[in-house]
Amino acid sequence: xxxxxxxxxxxxxxSVFSHAQAKLVAMANIRVRFAPSPTGYLHVGGARTALxxxxxxxxxxxxxxxxxxxxDLDRSKPELVTAIxxxxxxxxxxxxxxxxxxxxxxxxxxxxxxxxxRSGHAYPCFCAPEELQAKRARAExxxxxxxxxxxCRNLSQAEQARRRAEGRxxxxxxxVPESGETAFDDEVFGRVVLQNSQIEDFVLLxxxxxxxxxxxxxxxxxxxxxxxxxxGADHLSNTPKQVLMYRALAAPPPVFAxxxxxxxxxxxxxxxxxxxxxxxxxxxxxxxxxxLRNFLALLGWTPPAGADKPxxxxxxxxxxxxxxxxLQAVSKSNAVFDLEKLAWMNSVYLRALPRNRLLALAEAExxxxxxxxxxxxxxxxxxxxxxxxxxxxxxxAFASTVMLLQSRARTLKDFSGSFRAFFSDQFDYDAEAVxxxxxEPALPGLLRExxxxxxRVEPFTAQKCxxxxxxxxxxxxxxxxxxxxxARVALTGQAVAPSLFDVMAVLGRTPxxxxxxxxxxxxxKT
RNA sequence: GGCGCUAUCGUCUAGGGGUUAGGACGUCAGAUUCUCAAUCUGAAAACCCGGGUUCGAUUCCCGGUAGCGCUACCA
Numbered sequence: 001x002x003x004x005x006x007x008x009x010x011x012x013x014x015s016v017f018s019h020a021q022a023k024l025v026a027m028a029n030i031r032v033r034f035a036p037s038p039t040g041y042l043h044v045g046g047a048r049t050a051l052x053x054x055x056x057x058x059x060x061x062x063x064x065x066x067x068x069x070x071x072d073l074d075r076s077k078p079e080l081v082t083a084i085x086x087x088x089x090x091x092x093x094x095x096x097x098x099x100x101x102x103x104x105x106x107x108x109x110x111x112x113x114x115x116x117x118r119s120g121h122a123y124p125c126f127c128a129p130e131e132l133q134a135k136r137a138r139a140e141x142x143x144x145x146x147x148x149x150x151x152c153r154n155l156s157q158a159e160q161a162r163r164r165a166e167g168r169x170x171x172x173x174x175x176v177p178e179s180g181e182t183a184f185d186d187e188v189f190g191r192v193v194l195q196n197s198q199i200e201d202f203v204l205l206x207x208x209x210x211x212x213x214x215x216x217x218x219x220x221x222x223x224x225x226x227x228x229x230x231x232g233a234d235h236l237s238n239t240p241k242q243v244l245m246y247r248a249l250a251a252p253p254p255v256f257a258x259x260x261x262x263x264x265x266x267x268x269x270x271x272x273x274x275x276x277x278x279x280x281x282x283x284x285x286x287x288x289x290x291x292l293r294n295f296l297a298l299l300g301w302t303p304p305a306g307a308d309k310p311x312x313x314x315x316x317x318x319x320x321x322x323x324x325x326x327l328q329a330v331s332k333s334n335a336v337f338d339l340e341k342l343a344w345m346n347s348v349y350l351r352a353l354p355r356n357r358l359l360a361l362a363e364a365e366x367x368x369x370x371x372x373x374x375x376x377x378x379x380x381x382x383x384x385x386x387x388x389x390x391x392x393x394x395x396x397a398f399a400s401t402v403m404l405l406q407s408r409a410r411t412l413k414d415f416s417g418s419f420r421a422f423f424s425d426q427f428d429y430d431a432e433a434v435x436x437x438x439x440e441p442a443l444p445g446l447l448r449e450x451x452x453x454x455x456r457v458e459p460f461t462a463q464k465c466x467x468x469x470x471x472x473x474x475x476x477x478x479x480x481x482x483x484x485x486x487a488r489v490a491l492t493g494q495a496v497a498p499s500l501f502d503v504m505a506v507l508g509r510t511p512x513x514x515x516x517x518x519x520x521x522x523x524x525k526t
Numbered sequence: 527g528g529c530g531c532u533a534u535c536g537u538c539u540a541g542g543g544g545u546u547a548g549g550a551c552g553u554c555a556g557a558u559u560c561u562c563a564a565u566c567u568g569a570a571a572a573c574c575c576g577g578g579u580u581c582g583a584u585u586c587c588c589g590g591u592a593g594c595g596c597u598a599c600c601a
Contacts, residue, residue, distance in 0.1 A: 037601050072600055129599055136598085145528040146597080171599050189531070198529050198597090206599040213601045237530055237596035260532080260594090267593065295538095298550090302539060305549085314538090314550055331539075334594060338537050341551040351564080408563045437561080466560095484560040496562040 030062025032228050034088075034095070035217070037069040038080040041278035042087030044337065045232060045262045045270060048296040052259060053230045054093045055297070055325040065224055066098035071216050073103070087279040091289050092318070100224070102216050109211035112219045112249075113172050113204050121248035122204055124170035125152040126163050129207075147200040148173070169207035174214075174245065176201050182240040182247075187257035187327040189233075194240040202241055214238070218245045226254050230327070233258040233334075257327045260300050261334045270337055286365065286411030287342065290318070291349040295342045297321055299335045315348055343410055350409045355399070362402045362415045369416030371423045401506045404498050421492040422506070425515075429522065433495035437485040444520040446476065446483065447490060451516035460509040462501035469501075490519030 034050040036042065042050075057064040066088070070076035085099065102109075116122040125148075132148070139146035153175065155163075164170065176199045183193040204215040211219070221229060236258045246253040264274030276282060282292050298314055303324045353361070359378070366372040376398035401422050402415070409415065421427040440446070453472055457464045469487070473480040484500045491503055491512060504512045 035601090039601075069601060075600070125599090127599095132599085140527080143527050147528090169599095173599095192530075194530070200597085203599045208599080210599085212599065216601090232595095233531075234595055235601090238601095240530095258531090263594080265537085269594075298538065300538090305540080333532050335539090336537055338551065341538070344551055347563090410563090433561090479560095481560050488561065494561090498562085500560060 029225075030057060030060040030228060031065060031224065031226050032057050032062060032230055033065040033067050033098075033221070033224060033226050034093075035067040035069050035220075035231070036084050037072070037075075038077055038084060039072065039075040041080060041280055042084045043270075043277050044279060044282075044292075044296060045277075046084075047087065047091060047093075047279050047292075048262065048299060049230065049232055049259055050088055050093050051091070051293060051296055052301070052325070052327075052330070055321055056228065056230060056327065057096070058322045059325045062227070063096045064093075065100065065226070066095035067100045067220060067224070068098075068102065069213070069216060070101055070103045071211050071213065073210065076103070083280065087283075090283060091279065091293050097224075100220070102211075102220065105220065105223075106210065108223060109215050109219050110205070110209065112222075113211070113215060116174065116204065116245075116248060117172060119248065120175065121245075122172050122174050123153060123155070123201075124160055124164075125173045125201075125203070126155075126168050126170050127151050147198075148202075150201060153201060171203045171207045172205035173201040174204050174241070174248075176241075176244060182243050184239060184243050184253065184256055186236070186239075187228075187255060188260075188330045189236065189258055189332055192236065192239065194237075196240075196244075199241060199244070214241055214245065218242050218249075221254055222249070222251055228255045228257060230257045230259065233260050257330070260331055262299060263334050263336045265336060267334075267336065274337070275339070282342075286413035287346050288349045288353075288361075288412070291346040292342065293318070294321075294349070295345045297325075299337065300331045301325070302329055302331070304329065315345070347410045350411070351407050353406070355403065358406060359399055359402055361412055365412045365415045366423055371416055371420070373423075397506065397508065404502050404506050408498065418494065418496070421494070421497075422503075425511070427493040429489060429493045429519075430495060433489045433493070436495055437489050438523065440478075440482055440486065443486055444523045446478075447486065447516045447520040447523075450483065450487065451513045451520075454504070454509065454516070455513055457509070460505065460512075462499075462505040465504045465512075466501040486519075487516065491515050 032053040034046075034053045036046050036050075054064050056062065066085075068081055068084075070081075081099070088095070113122060117124070135149065136146045152173070177196045180196050181193055182196055182199070183191060185191050202214060203212050205211055220226075239256055239258075243253050262270045264270045266274070268274075270277055276285065279292070283289070294314075294316055297316070303316060303320070304326075350358075363372060363376070373394075375394040377395065379395055405415070405419050405422060409419070415423070450469065450472055453468055454460075454465060457468050469483060470480050473483050485495070488497055488500050488503065489495060491497075491500070491507060497503055507515075
């Protein structure tokens with residue numbers, strides 16, 4: 001580390017350091033952080049921010065720090081911290097340090113605030129919040145721009161002391177220069193410049209002694225030696241305030257990279273109104289973490305096209321993402337969260353899932369829907385015995401059912417939803433399916449006869465079943481399709497399912513025959 | 527209202543002073559077929575508007591418009 005790099009050293013060396021040079025130094029020892037506030041669940045926007053931070057750290061061999069910004073005591077809920085951590089773990093975004101709770105670091109913030117006050121960069125403000133609110137409301141009513149008016153900015157030492165002696169509560173405000181401008185070079189947005197006259201003397205320390213966001217972030221980013229601040233673009237306009245603080249502390253600011261926001265289909269900022277925004281909700285809906293992660297990665301970032309990754313390849317392994325992630329390739333414009341594309345991506349990942357993992361996930365889904373049967377469980381690896389051989393065959397039947405269904409699943413929910421008939425005898429006949437495929441008047445008799453013939457098929461395989469059914473159709477001078485489609489509805493209750501004969505094989509003889517008869521009985525009654 | 531940022535198919539985006547403006551999702555059509563999905567083939571679909579610079583702007587500059595963000599003793 002070159003001299004003068006200790007952020008807390010207060011060296012002025014950095015004031016002459018160019019942005020490019022600072023960047024170079026920062027690259028040598030990358031430290032990034034994700035700093036959610038536990039006032040809500042892990043939002044997909046937050047998850048993407050975390051992902052980009054994580055990718056950046058992994059790409060550059062850096063450290064990914066997790067920090068919980070819980071300085072708003074009223075709104076922060078400890079149980080939400082757990083939910084956020086779980087969300088991150090689920091997505092595979094493991095942090096190297098933390099979680100660090102800001103609520104446990106109040107001394108650090110007060111120290112920094114005191115330092116700022118001593119150096120004249122901050123001053124106590126005795127204005128009552130209600131008073132300020134009234135002024136603001138008035139200004140708004142008169143359609144004037146409002147900014148803190150500096151009432152307490154130039155109080156004499158004696159006056160400050162007098163008011164303190166009176167026990168009047170004071171907030172600490174940052175003294176923003178009256179003129180000039182503040183600029184920084186954002187990795188995504190480029191140079192951003194703001195007139196200091198536009199920035200108000202913002203609060204650093206509340207009158208109850210707790211820090212505000214700005215104090216907390218700068219203090220912690222300094223303490224944690226954060227080199228790159230990668231966060232949502234909603235912080236872009238706040239950044240000059242923080243840059244001003246770094247300047248007042250004679251400390252080098254980190255490199256900033258702001259990420260465009262994620263919007264709902266109506267182009268409004270994504271919120272509950274648009275449906276699920278919490279990562280956990282997607283998990284519950286049967287989305288795979290790697291699918292959500294891949295989808296989120298592409299929401300604002302385009303991987304480079306190369307020989308190994310021809311234009312159009314959007315399904316990326318985590319390794320490919322790490323190898324190619326680049327802040328320069330992050331888009332500047334906000335992106336609409338496209339549920340359809342997520343669903344597609346999820347089906348791609350679902351189809352590529354290795355057998356064991358798929359079976360485990362299907363089991364979990366069925367269990368939570370109350371459809372799981374212990375007989376399907378993975379038999380213990382111990383030596384074979386009569387009982388286990390039996391269990392093993394049940395297991396095999398379960399496994400082949402799941403594998404048969406794999407290619408048509410959109411989410412894990414399908415296993416307990418549209419695939420229900422494969423795991424339970426309790427299912428209804430879909431009205432549309434009945435209308436479409438149960439038109440043939442002679443159907444009850446046909447289904448019964450078919451059932452009778454299938455009873456004699458040996459062995460009960462897809463091929464044998466198909467042969468039997470086609471022979472039967474020919475005898476009856478029926479198109480095989482009529483029988484096939486009718487039987488599909490009988491076996492699954494649906495018009496949509498895998499190849500009928502595969503369905504028969506997977507169900508087994510007894511359920512197949514029973515369901516055909518049951519359908520015949522049902523038809524008799526209607 | 528003030529300030530900031532952004533602007534390519536419906537959506538995510540590539541591209542860049544001269545291109546048939548490329549890809550992905552979705553949509554539509556066809557192939558396949560026992561339904562659906564998958565797969566394959568094909569199609570429709572975009573440079574916000576106005577000025578300027580230029581031989582030539584979708585690309586560069588300015589303005590407008592729209593969208594989003596910030597404008598708290600929230601983060």
